[in-house]
Amino acid sequence: MTSIIDHLENKTILVTGVTGFLGKVFVEKILRVQPNIKKLYVLIRASDPNSALHRFHTEVTPVAGDMALENLGVTNVDLLNEMRTQIDVVVNSAATTKFDERYDVAFAINTLGVKHVSSFVNECSKIKLLLLVSTAYVSGEKSGIILETPFKMGETLNGRNDLNIKEEKKMIHERHTQLAFEKANEEAISTTMKDLGIQRAQIHGWPNTYVFTKAMGEMLVFEGLRQDLPLVVLRPTIVTSTYKEPFPGWTEGVKSIDSFTVAYGRGRTSTFLGDPSKVLDLVPVDMVINAMLIAIVVHFKKPYSRIIYNVGSSKSNPLRISSFVNYLCDYFAKYPLMSRDGNPIRASNKIRMLSSIASFHRHMAIRYIIPLKVFNSLHY
Ligand SMILES: NC(=O)c1ccc[n+]([C@@H]2O[C@H](COP(=O)([O-])OP(=O)(O)OC[C@H]3O[C@@H](n4cnc5c(N)ncnc54)[C@H](OP(=O)(O)O)[C@@H]3O)[C@@H](O)[C@H]2O)c1
Known part of the structure; x- marks a missing residue:
């Protein structure tokens, strides 16, 4: 652990999802074990810097943004350029984690959001690693030992392999247009979008909208991230409270x-x-965070290294x-x-x-x- 902690000295890291469970525990650990971190940027969903500051007022640099938008929704050009030239590691933990989230919302965050993160990373001049937090349940309801293999673009869990992410985006857009034409109210829009998510997930073999949109996010990062950049995709199972x-x-x-x-x-x-x-399969959050830190150190600056880790307990401690x-x-x-x-x-x-x-x-x-x-x- 000491060498891992040493490794983080003088590094600049961008973390998303810090107001959520994993992100918060990750930032706490970094700040506790490595006081000499150079800078932590934390992307906080907010439309302006003041409300972002209000939500997170410690010694980190809060960045007002939204990963559902291009450039992670960061509109301050100077700050964006500073981040692009400074950041060593990006940890993307942000997601919507509701299983039955509206399809348009889950698609914007869990799928396109990951695309925006990888586009941002492609433009970072000093970047040494992208760590994407996914979920073990992108593998759906398979049982037995699940191998840590990446999805092929368009792969589905029911063997049809006819998933077209661009078409999914178009379908969401068309459904919105139709709802606007019908002058549907917010409640009707929300119900339609929730139903659409479950329907699309099940058509392609996933049990719910959350894991389906996370799986598409994985496909996009493998496709969109510059080939030479190290990528770690971490797939935890059910994350529970801290062990220690x-x-x-x-x-x-x-x-x-x-x-x-x-x-x-x-x-x-x-x-x-x-x-x-x-x-x-339950796994304490502090163990997930330790796995993240070790993965960062092991794969830091290893060009062309792309790896997936399942993080769970069912094999070693069922x-x-x-x-x-x-x-x-x-x-x-x-x-x-x-x-x-x-x-x-x-x-x-x-x-x-x-x-x-x-x-x-x-x-x-x-x-x-x-x-x-x-x-x-x-x-x-
Ligand atoms: N918890 C689990 O059991 C579990 C298991 C396996 C994998 N995971 C994965 O672990 C990661 C973290 O999960 P968690 O349990 O910490 O989730 P969480 O508590 O629901 O937190 C989600 C975080 O993502 C942020 N976020 C959502 N949409 C955003 C957007 N458009 N722009 C910027 N930030 C946005 C949220 O910000 P707001 O505060 O603004 O909403 C929040 O900080 C996720 O990727 C999830 O898929 C979790």
Whole structure:
């Protein structure tokens, strides 16, 4: 670790997504372990520098921008030129992480945003590395050992290999034009765009809009980044709170598996949909950050090196769903959450497992007294 920390001395790094979970933990670690970093630029989604400053007022240089726009939305030409001549490493962590995000939004950030980042990197004169944070679930619902192979342009997960990113962009544009013609209101636009995302993802074999648009982002970076520039694509699995650093248990927001943990701790649910014998791939955020730092050092200034790393736990330290729910029961029995009036919330002492989608349907039908036939016809 010491040599890794030394390596970061006097380096200039641009980080996106710093108001998010991974980005925040990454910046904290860099500032803590390497006080002699030359400069950190942090791209913060904001339309003007004052609101960016307001959101992030430490010893870094906040850059007001938006990665969904050309030049990362940075309109200050002097600052843009300074960044282009100074930056050694770009770490792109920014993304929209909602699984069912509107297609136009997810496409603009997760797909075109990555294209804008790689175009920016192509213009940086001192650049030594681009690290793109992706997700292990770009591989969809495959099981077994997933190899760290790049996507070919146009590849799909259902073998049709007929994905055309330009056509996807055109389709979004056409759908917007049609909605404008129909004078659709915001709600209708949002619903249509959400549905379109899920539909396009599933047509091409991905389970949701988020992972589909992230996969297209990967395709564009492999295509668009100058061949000689080192590229690391890091694909973490489900990122959870810190294991150790800077202290155990730091998390941000309530996302993915945390939603269940919190709902269970609050006594709102005692039912988990999942096969207890299956492995849940969770990885603490501080381990992901360490993997990022090591990847930066290992691939720094290695021309023509392009590599993908999966970062997860299921191979080396598998966590079965059954163990996960047992840990929850034990934890909340010992450390119950408190209600608003200061009383401990008693979570159920047992979590009922629904190990198949059929048992989930039965549970929902019984619980909400909807005839099963009707429920099944409503679902999907
Ligand atoms: N968390 C996980 O379980 C997980 C698992 C695998 C991979 N990942 C990947 O890890 C990365 C970070 O995830 P996270 O959990 O930290 O996500 P997060 O908490 O949702 O943060 C996302 C970040 O991206 C920024 N962002 C979104 N759109 C932007 C735009 N147009 N321009 C500039 N910044 C923008 C957000 O800024 P605002 O504050 O302005 O919204 C925020 O800082 C993502 O690439 C994600 O795909 C996450």
